[in-house]
Amino acid sequence: MDLSPEQTQLLREMLDVFTTDTLYTLLLGLDGSAALGGDQRHYTLLDEDGSVIAEEGDLEAAAHAWFHEDRSSQPGR
Numbered sequence: 013m014d015l016s017p018e019q020t021q022l023l024r025e026m027l028d029v030f031t032t033d034t035l036y037t038l039l040l041g042l043d044g045s046a047a048l049g050g051d052q053r054h055y056t057l058l059d060e061d062g063s064v065i066a067e068e069g070d071l072e073a074a075a076h077a078w079f080h081e082d083r084s085s086q087p088g089r
Contacts, residue, residue, distance in 0.1 A: 036079045043071035 015023065040046035043066070044054030057066045066074075 032079055036075050039071045039075040042066075043075075044068060045072045 037046055038048070041048035041052070042055050042057065044052065046052065054068050056064060057071075059065050
């Protein structure tokens, strides 16, 4: 793309915001806190053995902690 260092940094920041918003909305949608495709409901998430891996509200709390609290102390940051 032949971007300058400043343009590269702006593109990375824009992609980070886009990815964060998309993943946050997806997790809220699975938890029943936001609509996915115009339909808002709680989905039951199961592991390979059929055990529930998240109760209603668990994903919303975890997503908020991950995406909106201090991410600088998390691995990979």
